[in-house]
Amino acid sequence: MDTTTKQFRKRNAILAYLRQTKEHPSAEMVFTHLKPEYPDLSLGTVYRNLSMFKNKGEIVSLGTVNGVERFDGNTTPHVHFVCMGCEAITDLPQIAVPEALNQQVTGETGGVIDTCQLTFVGKCQACANKKGEAV
Amino acid sequence: MDTTTKQFRKRNAILAYLRQTKEHPSAEMVFTHLKPEYPDLSLGTVYRNLSMFKNKGEIVSLGTVNGVERFDGNTTPHVHFVCMGCEAITDLPQIAVPEALNQQVTGETGGVIDTCQLTFVGKCQACANKKGEAV
DNA sequence: TTCCTAAACGAGAACGTTTCTTATTTACAT
């Protein structure tokens, strides 16, 4: 009846989208993006699978922006820029985060370092310009 | 009737605690700490004032740990270590975050950088050791 | 095919954190 099996395995669609996009989406954003193609997709499924992928290390959480958790399908450690205006998260290319820091921190704390997040917070060009406009 | 005016201005007590403590507390932690001294303190008051101080730049948000926002009364930019086990946040002393990075990022994005957060995530010594124990 | 089992899912309830609303209290100036 159906030409493909695409109505199954929404899980794969969720991971595929995370891998491909650069918007560092929230659960809601993933849901909104996939809903047209998978009309019977449930928000719970998105949450469930994001949580699973995160635990398996296939995706990474970037923490929350205004109370909403954001994810990144690119698990290679890199630096992010968060715009407080439009809430966009963008990758910052090629900023060297001294690898020696990890060892230094391990030495200081005596614990175990899993990840290191370097995030710049501010306003993107567009939002910075908006700032001056009339309200 | 009352010897002091200490039952007023809980707002000040909240800020004072943030300034003094190193536990990088959540709203709940602030509330729990101040409740004995201010028995009629309300959790809503803590949230309201934390939010106000944050907006005024008098304190800083460190983001959320397991869904709970954490604050720091020390607004001097510095590096943090978050233990995923006990959820403790500790300051990391004197790790140089190249100041030139800000300018580099400003150049890349064309926007405005407000802050730069460098956070290490892992397990503190105590929690790392617990890991091996029987469950 | 039909049956069976385990995984995946949808729908909505439940949960915990945070924000909002409203009435009360306080501080201070009149």
Add this chain to the structure above:
DNA sequence: ATGTAAATAAGAAACGTTCTCGTTTAGGAA
């Protein structure tokens, strides 16, 4: 004393996220 504006307590409400449970699906066995 009285008026006024800010601060507060209490609890309701909102929001994002997780959980529960009954259903559907995939894939293997008979």
